[in-house]
Amino acid sequence: MPRSALGGANAPxxxxxxxxxGPVGGGRHELAEAPTAGGAAEPGAEPxxxxxxxxxxxxxxxxxxxxxxxxxSLSVGGVLALWPSGELAGAPDSVxxxxxxHRASVLSVTQASCPGTSEDRLPDGTVPLDTSCPTALxxxxxxxxxxxxxEVPVPAQVVRGGLAVGTDVEVALYPxxxxxxxxxxxxxxxxxxxxxxAVVVGxxxxxxxxxxxxxxxxxxxxxxxxxxxxxxxxxxxxxxxSSPVLVTLSAATAIMSxxxxxxxxxxxxxxxxxxxxxxxxxxxxLMARVAVGAVNLRGLGNEDAYYLTxxxxxxxxxxxxxxxxxxxxxxxxxxxxxxxxxAVWEFREHSPAxxxxxxxxxxMRVGRDHLASTxxxxxxxxxxxxxxxxxxxxxxxxxxxxxITSSGIAEEIVRTAIGAVGLVVAIPFTTAVAxxxxxxxxxxxxxxxxxxxxGHHH
Numbered sequence: 330m331p332r333s334a335l336g337g338a339n340a341p342x343x344x345x346x347x348x349x350x351g352p353v354g355g356g357r358h359e360l361a362e363a364p365t366a367g368g369a370a371e372p373g374a375e376p377x378x379x380x381x382x383x384x385x386x387x388x389x390x391x392x393x394x395x396x397x398x399x400x401x402s403l404s405v406g407g408v409l410a411l412w413p414s415g416e417l418a419g420a421p422d423s424v425x426x427x428x429x430x431h432r433a434s435v436l437s438v439t440q441a442s443c444p445g446t447s448e449d450r451l452p453d454g455t456v457p458l459d460t461s462c463p464t465a466l467x468x469x470x471x472x473x474x475x476x477x478x479x480e481v482p483v484p485a486q487v488v489r490g491g492l493a494v495g496t497d498v499e500v501a502l503y504p505x506x507x508x509x510x511x512x513x514x515x516x517x518x519x520x521x522x523x524x525x526x527a528v529v530v531g532x533x534x535x536x537x538x539x540x541x542x543x544x545x546x547x548x549x550x551x552x553x554x555x556x557x558x559x560x561x562x563x564x565x566x567x568x569x570x571s572s573p574v575l576v577t578l579s580a581a582t583a584i585m586s587x588x589x590x591x592x593x594x595x596x597x598x599x600x601x602x603x604x605x606x607x608x609x610x611x612x613x614x615l616m617a618r619v620a621v622g623a624v625n626l627r628g629l630g631n632e633d634a635y636y637l638t639x640x641x642x643x644x645x646x647x648x649x650x651x652x653x654x655x656x657x658x659x660x661x662x663x664x665x666x667x668x669x670x671x672a673v674w675e676f677r678e679h680s681p682a683x684x685x686x687x688x689x690x691x692x693m694r695v696g697r698d699h700l701a702s703t704x705x706x707x708x709x710x711x712x713x714x715x716x717x718x719x720x721x722x723x724x725x726x727x728x729x730x731x732x733i734t735s736s737g738i739a740e741e742i743v744r745t746a747i748g749a750v751g752l753v754v755a756i757p758f759t760t761a762v763a764x765x766x767x768x769x770x771x772x773x774x775x776x777x778x779x780x781x782x783x784g785h786h787h
Contacts, residue, residue: 388769411576431471438465441462445460581655581659601673605756606662608759
């Protein structure tokens with residue numbers, strides 16, 4: 330059979346033909362004797378060394394590459410059109426002037442008593458007449474006053490949890506405001522966690538590189554790209570009031586395009602996974618947009634949200650909630666879609682005569698098993714994040730119906746449900762795209778490729 334019938338110039342030189350391609354959805358005719366670089370195979374001879382390689386038809390390549398280029402163009406165009414100007418409208422004076430954070434060390438902690446306020450309300454609802462108002466004497470280790478000392482009020486909860494002498498902490502320096510007659514002031518921020526965090530992150534990087542090697546390095550590079558896109562584009566664009574759906578979808582498509590190809594290489598398999606991921610993202614965004622409005626999620630369920638509204642001047646943070654739901658689905662969608670594409674590719678390589686229906690059915694069996702585990706992963710991750718809220722609700726002994734409709738819990742329920750629906754839809758779509766891409770491909774034996782053990786490969 331001529332090489333052009335099996336993929337033309339795309340077939341590896343000297344590759345032996347294992348299967349003749351047929352129409353989509355149909356079977357293939359297996360060849361009894363596969364020509365190799367050394368001539369015709371002899372009966373009873375050992376199987377030739379090498380690995381099965383899929384050679385796709387030019388039509389399949391053009392269609393998949395065309396779709397990816399169209400998505401990339403829309404994504405880049407969206408990012409450029411929505412790129413933030415850098416002006417934060419409605420920001421308070423403290424944000425515009427800038428607040429510097431410096432490291433300090435605790436020299437001593439002094440306990441004092443002051444009148445109780447509504448923030449000190451006890452579990453029974455009463456406000457105590459007196460409450461603890463501790464202060465800490467700190468030695469400044471950074472900033473313009475390095476080497477000097479300052480005294481700052483410290484939250485009572487921090488002292489009760491333990492604030493030992495010598496502990497490294499962080500304080501914010503609010504610059505002098507001449508118009509208001511207020512001098513430079515130091516304010517408690519938090520514990521200094523730079524060193525322990527560096528140790529934890531360093532251990533994570535070393536383990537990933539030791540196990541994943543070049544794949545691990547590529548995955549870490551993808552994380553860096555995603556972080557830069559979120560910090561450099563998504564957050565500033567949302568703060569400027571751009572559409573959360575357009576901002577997040579444009580950024581998420583760009584992130585996934587880079588992450589998938591960086592970690593898994595440029596191939597038709599990765600392209601099929603990317604198409605499934607983008608579809609899942611689009612559906613997640615659309616459903617999240619409807620659900621956030623229908624459930625009246627305003628993003629005001631915790632203290633940080635109220636502080637954010639004060640900082641930005643925004644009374645409604647529903648756009649931030651919506652963007653968070655889309656970003657939260659990136660990781661699990663990536664995992665599911667690349668797994669589905671890889672499974673279909675493996676089935677095709679090991680079953681050259683499989684039809685579209687057989688490939689799709691085999692891939693879906695893997696997908697259903699993976700889906701169940703992934704839903705548990707998503708649900709438990711959100712439950713862990715909401716655990717402090719669940720503890721508070723338990724202590725107040727609220728009715729179950731009131732608990733699940735509270736702002737914080739309802740947001741996690743909607744986030745879990747929306748993410749799960751996106752996964753459910755992405756699995757069959759990715760499987761179908763992958764099966765359609767490989768069913769018309771020729772399976773050839775490339776003697777130059779290292780042989781792989783049967784199994785699942787990403």
